[in-house]
Amino acid sequence: MEQGITVILVEDDAPTRDFLAAALAGGEGIALLAAAGTLAEARAALERARPSVLVTDLKLPDGHGTDLIREVRRRHPETEIMVISVLGDEVTVMEAVRAGASGYILKDARPIDLITAVRDLMEGRSPISAAIARHIIRRVHAAPAEAAPEAPAAAPPLLTSREMDILWGIAKGFTYNDLADRLGISRQTVPSHIKNIYRKLEVNSRSEAVFAAVEMKLIKLSE
Amino acid sequence: MAVRVPPAWRLAVLYALLVLAGVAVAASSGRPVVPDAALAVDRALYTDLAALDAPVPADPGRPVGLPHRCEPPDGQVSCTGLYRLTFDRRPDEAAEPWAVYVPTFGSRLIVSVNGYRLADSRPVRTGALVNQAGPFLVTIPPPVLRAGENALDLRMEGWSRTAGHIDRVFVGPDAAVRPAYRAREALLVTLPRLLIAWQAALALSLLIVWLGRREEWTHLTMGIILGLGVLHGLPLFLAGANWPDWLLRAANLTGLWQATLLPGLMASLVGRPRPLPLRWAVVVPGVVSAAFAAVAADPGLFQPWFRWLWLLGAMPWALAMAIVSAGIVINAAFRRNHAAARIICGGLLAIMPLMGHDALVFLGVLADQRPYLSRFAAPFLLTVISATLMWRFAMALNEVSRFNAKLRREVAAAEEALRASFAREQAQIRATALESERLRLTRDLHDGLAGQLVSMVAQCELRGPEYREVALAARRALDDLRLVVASLDDVGNDLAMMLALFRERIGPQLQAQGMELHWRMAPLPDVEGLRSEHALALFRLLQEAVTNAVRHSGCREVTIAMAPAPAERPGRAVRIVVADRGRGGFAERPGGRGIANMRRRAAVLGADLGVESGEGGTRITIDLPHALPDLAPAGDGAESLRTA
Known part of the structure; x- marks a missing residue:
């Protein structure tokens, strides 16, 4: 084969x-x-x-x-x-x-x-839904504030700003095409970014603790 | 201090005007009105008398000019003397009543004409107050009056040096001299009495303020000072009563006490510490008052001493206190811009000419007939200070009102913030509850109903095309279940996020049916009050529109475009358009349950539904308002899955 x-x-x-x-x-x-x-x-x-x-x-x-x-x-x-x-x-x-x-x-x-x-x-492309994108944004937004007191050494940001832009776009209902146009990237790379995002969210990765710490909490996205 | 401070130039002009007013008063009010048709007698023969009632001495006396001030014999304070005057009355003059008019005298006067004792000033006019000289009018009974020369004897007693004086004397028809007397009386008798009553009223109101608010020491002090002013004026009302002279004369001491209290008052008025503790301040007036009592007990022994005490103790002390008070006020007014002090400074400036006038009179520079004007200065100044106090009081009340209003506003704001915070907290709790409920429901559906539907789909798919209808139905059920779950998602007021969920549901469905979805999303404004019920109604409305396009358009594409509502639709926030390029005819289709359903759902959303269906295809427009209507809990049971 x-x-x-x-x-x-x-x-x-x-x-x-x-x-x-x-x-x-x-x-x-x-x-x-x-x-x-x-x-x-x-x-x-x-x-x-x-x-x-x-x-x-x-x-x-x-x-x-x-x-x-x-x-x-x-x-x-x-x-x-x-x-x-x-x-x-x-x-x-x-x-x-x-x-x-x-x-x-x-x-x-x-x-x-x-x-x-x-x-x-x-081929390195992962699917994502608006609800999942929103869920990740919530957690990532909540993470730095929650983690700051214990980790003054400043853990590297969980997600890059490009990745956050992509998540926001998806959460807001933009198509991959729209998103690619807006961010100046190719349509095909959007799902590749998603895979990277998933990798970063994996509990074995180094940002895991921060993410896991806030996982249990519900923080409103707006506000 | 809340009193408004006028700009410097306005203050200067105001002060200049006050000084001018003071000068005008000082210049105009001293000189008596001279009656026209009266004889002015300005020469007399003067003889010292041992006592007021002593027999007429043989000595004709020495000639003196009037006005005249008697000189007490060595070692004495008081003087008593007899002024012998003469006046002519022409025989041809009508037999109208005549009168003797003395514009000013002090302290006591007994008038005799041609040997007839006509009047004694004592019952009608007090001589107790050193600066309260007044006029005297005596009517001469016609039988007493002779044609030709008449003798006018004036016995005068002055109990102090400044009190023992007499002005020119006017004799003439009663009708001619009385108006002049009246004018004089109004100024020197009636006005001071009115001022006393006025001070009494002020004192009372200030004391009432103090009674109601004990920490207002300024008001108490001012009330006491005014009260002392009233005491000072009491002898004006007591003339003729059988009060001992010394008691009435004690009223002269009140000025000393007033002066003593003044620096403390000024200091507390301008918010400075008292320059001298009260127990030290009262030493001088206390000693002087005690000495005065001793004099009353034995005038012969103590009077000479008292005179020196008065001249060297009381007077300089009072002057010093006045200067200290003025200093405090002036300092506060010009170094610290104290508004109340500036007003009082104006009052001080206004009385300066009066004080200057009195000083000149006292020193003999101005003719002696002029009455002292300081008697008006004190009540005037006290009135200014009282007015300032009351103004300040009113301002303080205003301040309190303002503060209260501010406090009320702040409390209201705090309440508002608290309420908002509470509402936020409630919303948070509600959101949390909703979220956990949604998760629970999702998990339950995932493990139960949805799993079963999936299994059904799988079984149908495995069994071949004859089960397609069932598979389709199961898939539709599953799709709708996913819509319901999606509608439960909490996205705040972000319609775009909610629509994104719809896209994920409708996209695969359309793809499975070989339809292409053109999804056009522009940045959307928030839509207030977006809740699951609305989301579900909107999803079903869109689903209906899309299903219609799939089934009836005959076209393989459907466009869903979301954008802010066009400007010609005021009050609308978002426009969603579902369009196909099919054969149209949507509205006319018989038994169009679809459109009725869509209208019903649009009504739930408070949205305008527009349907254009024609040659170019069908175009369904949904214009959503800025704020979605609040749905009644039992409004549309089929639509709502309310958890909050």
């Missing part, structure tokens, strides 16, 4: 798993190595093979997907991780991102969307 994308799928709901597996298998240049229904099966499959992409649900009958994500991030850093979310809500997505995922898809995604998402991820 020449330079194909190898995928391991973890999803506990059998019909959904079958549907997603079928969708992935139908993708050109995508090889589905395994489709697991439990954490244990997934671990076993990962022992056998190193996929280029892990597509996993978070809620599994014998454990939580975030554990799997963390393990894979530690043991197979080159594997891209994508979480399956029913609603694409920021709770699920951020949970996965902080564990180390860099993409998400909706569970009912049409096959074509699923394949596009996997390819994008392999």
Whole structure:
């Protein structure tokens, strides 16, 4: 198999798993190595093979997907991780991102969307929704003020101003095209920035503590 | 001090005018009105008398000119003498009543004509006050009057050097001299009495202020000083009563006490420390008063001593106190721009000419017939000071009112801030509650209903095309569920953020149906009162519009454009346009439930809905107001998912 994308799928709901597996298998240049229904099966499959992409649900009958994500991030850093979310809500997505995922898809995604998402991820592009963008902005805005008293040595800013601009634009409903025009970047680089942002939000990264410290608090965005 | 300070030049002009007024008063009020048709007698024969009632001495006396001031014999203070005057009455003159008019005298006068004792001043005019000389009018009964030369004997008693004097004497028809007497009386008798009453009223009001506000020492001191002024004037009202002379004369001491209190008053008025503690200040007036009492007990023994005490103790002391007071006032007025002090300075300036006048009279430079004017100076100055005090009091009340108003404003502002902070806190709590509820709901839907729908979709998809309808329905249910979840998101008043959520929902749906979405977002103003109900109503309205385009336009593109409302739509904040380039005909479609639904949702949003459907396609315009209507909790149960 020449330079194909190898995928391991973890999803506990059998019909959904079958549907997603079928969708992935139908993708050109995508090889589905395994489709697991439990954490244990997934671990076993990962022992056998190193996929280029892990597509996993978070809620599994014998454990939580975030554990799997963390393990894979530690043991197979080159594997891209994508979480399956029913609603694409920021709770699920951020949970996965902080564990180390860099993409998400909706569970009912049409096959074509699923394949596009996997390819994008392999090319370093991560998806983001307005709600997630807003969620990240909130946390990042809250972080410096919260962290300042304990960290006078000034941790480097969590996100660059360019990254913040992108998040604001997405939260405000601008298209990637609009955003790229406004910021003077190419349309294709916007999702690459998103992936960088996700990387920075991963709990293992150095800004993790700051972000985690404020994660539990709800701070209004406006004001 | 709240009294407005006038600019320097205005002050200077004002002061100059006051001085001029003082000079005018001093110049005009001294000289008596000379009755026209009366004889002016300015020569007399003077003899010292041992006592006022002593028999007429054989010695005709020495000639003196009138006005005359008697000289007490060596070692004595008082003088008593007999002035023998003569006047002619022509026989042809009508037999009208005549009168003797003395413009000024001191201290006591007994008038006899042709040996008939006609009048004694004592019952009608007090001689107790040294600076209160007044006029005297005696009617001569016609039988007493002779044709030709008449003898007029005036027995005069002056109990002090300054008191023992007599002015020129006028004799003539009563009708001719009485007006002159009246004018003199008005100035020297009636006016001082009025001033006493005036001071009494002022004293009373100041003391009442002090009673109501004990810390107002200035008012108390001023009240006492005014009260002393009233005491000083009391003998004016007591003439003829059987009061011992010495008691009436004690009124002369009040000036000394007034002078003693003055520096303290001025100091407290201008807010400076008292120059001399009160217990030291009262030493001199105390000693003088005690000495005065001793004199009353034994005049013969103590009177000579008292005279020196008065001249060398009391007078310089009073003068010093007056100078110190003036110094305090002037210092405050010009070094510290004290407004009240400046007003009092004006008063001081106005009385300066009067004091100068009296000094000249005392020194004999001015003719002796002039009465002392300082008697008006003190009440005038006291009135000025009292007026200043009352003005200051009124200003202080104004200040209090202003302060109260300020305080009220500040309290109101603080309350407002507190209320705002409380409201913010409430909003925060509400937002937090909403957020946690939304998260809970999302999690529940994610794990339950939504998961089931997804499973349904998956099963249908796996089973082939015959299940497409079910799959579609399940997907629609899932889409709507996502819209509901999205509408619960708290974005404040940021409509753009809310619309961004819609785009994420509608985008994939359109793509799945092979439609292209042109999403045009311009920076949008905030829309007040944006809540989940509004968001959901707007989402469904847009969904309806988009669904319509998908189903009926026959075109593969739909544009959603969001921008600030055009200027010709005042009161509208945002315009959202859903447009296609299809075949139109949207409005006319029979059984158009879609448009009714859309109108209903637009009404919920307080938005104007515009539908243009024709050859060029369909264009649905939604103009949103700046503030969305507050929806009643039970308004549209189907639409609302209220948690707050």
